[in-house]
Amino acid sequence: MIRPLRVALTATLTLALTVPAGAATAAPPAHTAPAGSPAGLPAGVDRAGALRLAADTWRSMVAMTDPGTGLPADNIDGDLAPGSRSRYTSPTNVGSYIWSAVAARELKLIGERELVRRVETALDSLARLDRHADSGMFFNWYDPATLELLHTWPVDGTPVHPFASSVDNAWLAAALMVVHNALPQLRRKSDPLLDAMDFGFYYDPQARGADVPVGLMRGGFWVEPPPGCSLPGNYRGRGPDVHYTCHTYGALNSETRMISYVAIARAQVPPAHYFGPWRTFPDTCDWSWQEMKPVGGWREYAGVPVFEGAYRYRGLQFVPSWGGDMFEVFMPDMFVPEVRWGPQSWGRNHPVYVRGQIAHGLDDAKYGHWGFSPASDPAGGYREYGVDAMGLDGPGYTSDQERTSVDHGFAGCPDRPAQPEPVTYGDGVVTPHAVVLALPYAPAAAQAELAKLRREFDVYGPGGFYDSVAVRSGTVAKRYLALDQGMVLGALGNLLGDDVLRRQFTPGGAERLLRPVMRVEEFSVPPRQ
Numbered sequence: 001m002i003r004p005l006r007v008a009l010t011a012t013l014t015l016a017l018t019v020p021a022g023a024a025t026a027a028p029p030a031h032t033a034p035a036g037s038p039a040g041l042p043a044g045v046d047r048a049g050a051l052r053l054a055a056d057t058w059r060s061m062v063a064m065t066d067p068g069t070g071l072p073a074d075n076i077d078g079d080l081a082p083g084s085r086s087r088y089t090s091p092t093n094v095g096s097y098i099w100s101a102v103a104a105r106e107l108k109l110i111g112e113r114e115l116v117r118r119v120e121t122a123l124d125s126l127a128r129l130d131r132h133a134d135s136g137m138f139f140n141w142y143d144p145a146t147l148e149l150l151h152t153w154p155v156d157g158t159p160v161h162p163f164a165s166s167v168d169n170a171w172l173a174a175a176l177m178v179v180h181n182a183l184p185q186l187r188r189k190s191d192p193l194l195d196a197m198d199f200g201f202y203y204d205p206q207a208r209g210a211d212v213p214v215g216l217m218r219g220g221f222w223v224e225p226p227p228g229c230s231l232p233g234n235y236r237g238r239g240p241d242v243h244y245t246c247h248t249y250g251a252l253n254s255e256t257r258m259i260s261y262v263a264i265a266r267a268q269v270p271p272a273h274y275f276g277p278w279r280t281f282p283d284t285c286d287w288s289w290q291e292m293k294p295v296g297g298w299r300e301y302a303g304v305p306v307f308e309g310a311y312r313y314r315g316l317q318f319v320p321s322w323g324g325d326m327f328e329v330f331m332p333d334m335f336v337p338e339v340r341w342g343p344q345s346w347g348r349n350h351p352v353y354v355r356g357q358i359a360h361g362l363d364d365a366k367y368g369h370w371g372f373s374p375a376s377d378p379a380g381g382y383r384e385y386g387v388d389a390m391g392l393d394g395p396g397y398t399s400d401q402e403r404t405s406v407d408h409g410f411a412g413c414p415d416r417p418a419q420p421e422p423v424t425y426g427d428g429v430v431t432p433h434a435v436v437l438a439l440p441y442a443p444a445a446a447q448a449e450l451a452k453l454r455r456e457f458d459v460y461g462p463g464g465f466y467d468s469v470a471v472r473s474g475t476v477a478k479r480y481l482a483l484d485q486g487m488v489l490g491a492l493g494n495l496l497g498d499d500v501l502r503r504q505f506t507p508g509g510a511e512r513l514l515r516p517v518m519r520v521e522e523f524s525v526p527p528r529q
Contacts, residue, residue, distance in 0.1 A: 041443075041495065041496070042439070042440060042443035043443060043444070044443040044444035044447050045439060045443045045447055045495065046447060047496060049447075050439075050492055050495065050496055051107060051492075051496060053436075053450075053464055053465070053488070053492065054103070054104070054107050054109065054488075054489060054492040054493070054496065055107075055109050056460075056462065056463055056464035057100075057463060057464035057465075057485050057488045057489050057492070058100065058104045058109050058110075058489060059080070059462060059463050059464070060076065060080060060462075060463025060464060060480040060485050061096075061097055061100050061101075061104075061463075061482065061485055061486070061489065063076055063080035063082070063085075063463060063480075064076045064085060064097075064480065064482055064485075065097060065118075065144075066085070066144045066145050068145065069121070069122075069125040069144060069145060069147055070118060070120075070121030070122040070124070070125055071089055071093075071094055071097070071122060071125050071126075071142075071144040071147070072089060072093050072094065072096070072097040072144060072482045073085035073086040073087070073088070073089055073093070073144050073482065074086040074088050074089050074090065074093050074481065074482055074483075075376075075479055075480060075481045075482065076463075076479070076480050077478065077479055077480075078461045078462075078463070078466055078478030078479055078480065079461070079462070079478075080461075080462050080463055080480075085144070086154075087143055087144070087145070087154040087155075088141050088142070088143065088144070088150060088153075088154055089141070089142055089143075089144040089482070090140050090141060090142075090165075090168055091138045091140070091165070091168040091169055091171065091172035092167075092168045092171040092172065092482075092483055093482040093483060093486075094122060094126065094172055094175070095171040095172040095173075095174060095175035095176075095486070096171070096175075096482045096483055096485070096486025096487075096490075097122065097482060097486065098119055098122055098175040098176075098178070098179060099174070099175045099178055099334075099486065099489075099490055099493075099501055100485070100486050100489040100490065100493075101115050101118050101119055102115065102119075102178055102179075102182050102183075102493070102500065102501070102504065103489045103490060103492065103493025103494075103497060103500055103501065104489065104493075106493055106496075106497035106498075106500040107492070107493060107496055107497055115183070116183060116185065116186065119179060119183060119186060119190075120186055120189065123179075123186060123189040123190055123193065124189065125147055126138075126172075126193055127189070127192075127193060128147050129142055129147055129149070130149040130162075131196075132164050132221075132223060132242075133239070134201070134236070134238045134239030134240075135164065135197070135198050135201035135236070135238075135242075136193075136195075136196030136197040136198055137164040137169045137197060137198075137201065138164065138168075138169055138172060139162040139163060139164055140162070140163045140164070140165050140168055140220075141153075141160055141162075149162055150162075161222055161224065161226040161227070162222065162223065162224075163220055163221070163222050163226070164220050164221050164222075164223075164242075165219065165220040166199070166202040166217050166218060166219060166220050166249070166256070166259045167219075167220075167249075167255060167256045167258065167259055168220075169197060169199070169259075170199070170256075170258040170259040170261075170262045170263075171258060172197075173194060173197050173199070173262045173266075174258060174261075174262060174335050174505060176190050176191075176193055176194040176197075177194065177262070177265070177504075177505050177510075178335075178501060178504040178505050180194065181503075181504040181505070181507055181508075182500075182504040197266075198236060198268060199217070199259060199262060199263035199266065199268045199269065200235065200236055200263065200268040200269055201221075201234075201235060201236050201238075201242075202217045202218045202220070202221070202235070202244075202259065202263075203215055203216075203217055203218075203235055203263065203268075203269050203273070204216055204217070204218055204235060204244075204248055205235070207248045207250070207276075208250075208276055212276070212304065212305065213272065213303050213304060214270060214272050214273045214275060214276040214304050215248075215273065215276060216248035216249060216250050216276050216277060217248060217249050217256065217259045217260065217263070218244045218245050218247075218248050218249075219244075219245035219247050219248070219249060220244070220245055221242040221243055221244045221245065222242065222243045223242060223243070224243070225243050226243060229245075229246040230243035230244060230245065230246065231243065231244045231245075231246055232244075249277065250276075250277050250278050251277055251278055251321070251322045251392055252277040252278060252279055252319070253279070253319050253320060253321045253322070253328065253329060253349070254277075254321055254322045254328045255327060255328045255331045255332060257277065257332050258331070258332045258335070260273055260274060260276075260277070261332060261335070261336050261510065261514060264509070264510075264513050264514045264517075265508070265509035265510035265513060265514050266509055267509055267513060271302075271513050271514065271516065271517045272301070272302040272303065272304055272517065274514070274517040274518065275301045275302060275304035275306050275517070275521075276304065278307065278309075278392075279296075279306065279307060279308055279309050279310070279319050279523065279524075280294040280296070280307065280309030280310065280311065280319065280320060280392060281294070281307070281309070281392065282294075282307050282309070283295075283296070283307075283309065285410065285412065285413040285415075288410035288413040288415065288416045289394050290392050290393075290394055290410075291311065291320065291388070291389065291391055291392055291393065291394055291396060291408065292311055292312075292389070292408035292409070292410065293408075293409075293410045293411045293412070293413075294307075294309030294310055294311055295309065295310055295311075295312065295317070295524060296308045296309040296310050296524035297524070299522075301517070301520055301521060302517065306521075308522070308523060308524045309524060310523065310524040310525055311389070311390065313356050313359070313360075313387075313389045313390055314356065314359045314360075314363065314364065315529075316352050316355055316356050316359070316529055317352070317524070317525055317526060317529065318349050318352045318353050318356060318390070318525055319345075319349050319523050319524075319525060320390050320391055320392050321353075321386075321390065321391055321392070322391055322392050322393055323374075323384055323386040323391040323393055323396065323397035324372070324386035324387040324388055324389065324390035324391030324393075324396060324397050325372055325373040325374060325384065325385060325386030325387070325391070325397055325434070326357060326371065326372065326373040326386075326433075326434035326437050326438065327373045327374065327433065327434065327437065327484075327487060328373075329350070329353055329437075330350070330437040330438070330487075330491075331437070331487055331490075333346070333350065334487070334490040334491060334494060334501050334502070335501055335502060335505040335506075336502065336505070336506065336510065336514065336518075337499065337502045337506065338350065338518070341514070341515045341518040341519055342518040342519060342521060343519070344521065344522040344523065344527075345518070345521045345522060345523040345525075346518075346523075348523055348525040348526070348527055349523055349525050350441050351441045351442070352525060352529055353390070354438045354441045354442045354445075355442065355529075356387060356390050357370050357371065357372060357387055357390070357434070357438070358370045358442065358445055360372070360387040360389070360390070360399060361399070361428065361430070364425075365399055365400070365404075365425035365428055366425070367399075367425070367428035367430070367471050367472070368452075368471065369428065369430045369449060369452065369453065369471045370430065370435070370449060371430045371431060371432065371434035371435035371438070371449060372385045372386050372387055372397075372399045372428075372429070372430065372431070372434060373385060373386065373431050373433060373434035373437075374386075374397070374431075375429070375431035375433070375434075375467050375468040375477070375481075375484060376431075376467035376468050376477035376479050376481065377401075377429070377468070377477065378401075378429060378468055378469060378470040378473075378475040378476060378477045379401065379470075379475065383429075384397045385397055385398065385399055385429050385431065385468075386398070386399065387399055388405045388406050389406050389408065399425065399428050399429065400425045400426040400427055400428045400429065401426055401427040401428075401429060401470060402425070402426030402427065404422045404424075404425045404426055405422075406419070406421060406422060407419040426472070427470045427471070427472040427473050427475075428470070428471050428472065429468050429469070429470050429471070430453065430468065430469055430471055431467060431468040431469075431484065432450065432453060432459070432464075432465035432466075432467075432468075432488070433465075433467075433484040433485075433487045433488050435449045435450055435453075436450070436487070436488045436491050436492065437487060437491050439491060439492075439495055440491075440494075440495060450465075453465070453469065456471075456474075457469045457471070457474055457476060458474075458476055459476050461478065463480045463485070464480075464485070464488065465488070466478045466479065466480070467479050467480060467481055467484055
């Protein structure tokens, strides 16, 4: 069953806890130019093979899509049988399908007429979905065949409390921004949906405290009080109060920064909000719950105090993600040219982060494979996977089924002594979408890993790579997820299609409002490692 962990992923994956509470590995040189740059493909990438993967991946997206409504299911079985489509979908899934169709057109997998037909059908269905009228936001779960808002989970009949997730809506908004530029003939249908979406509805200007001039984004809201924690309020003062999540998103290096990117580009929050989320949390004992004690110091940008912290792992220094996984780091990079716009921040961090994932899989855990990110659990359901040492979260996402974790302690704080390193790791779970996301930054290593996965496991089907494989037992999750397949197609569309998603997302507000704040920051990441 996927739903509980998928809900947790969208609602609390990079929970912004905003209250205090060895030798370098040998790795192939990182390619630091963004994919699709004028220099062409990174050395080591087989264009013909990448195109075949894109074509097969697109086949899975088509199979997931209801022919009547044009909306994709959340997932489908590995044989692509129509009857195995899930009976639920989300705004992220719909966005994934739309941007995948734009990438497919760019790669000549479909023609212009088919692209327009598919996107137009999806837009017509989006317009029919129940939304939160005052914010224009979509709720998390709908039936892709009937377009009904789900109040009962179709798998087991449990209640569903409609929730408007900020990050899920951000992915859909990103897709609509791409449509605006890539398909101007459909603006009459896409723009009203996008223009109604006000991300200021999620923006808590006091989340960092009264002495910090910018705030943070809430995880989302319910219209009716849900079970468990919620906070009544209305940041826009428009319409009745909603019931916000009790957490805000406070980790910058997370997929949730896409909310900030969209909101800044749409002029719905101040550009300086970019500096609100933490790079790491501070290095004092008040913050000793985080994974390890960071290195770095304070700087100020646009009047906002920023702790420029970094972690160290296997001789590498980097800004961590929340869980130590790949999609948090590289999914927003599919739309915003982070390496080019932030040369002293993301331009340094992205290649090193990939090297850390490789080091964990090959040198630390010794799986012989790498690429860790939330994906289908080969034992059933859905789970988060990552490199524990590369994430802010103290408990961390682990790379194996046994949940082997590390605790580096927090130097100088008596309640956090370091624990012994694991002697061995268990059945590591690798997901191909994580490896594809790494192609621009470690092309030879990623190409080799994809080939090795196909050579050693039954991991490739009619819709491209299955979702994950436990590499010691050889157990494969023979399923396709719209989110993960959308990352594969988005990454390949940029790699092979001259940065198609970035080209179509950034004109206008992103270029004018987001780029200036990104270009001034310097992470505590050495320029050469």
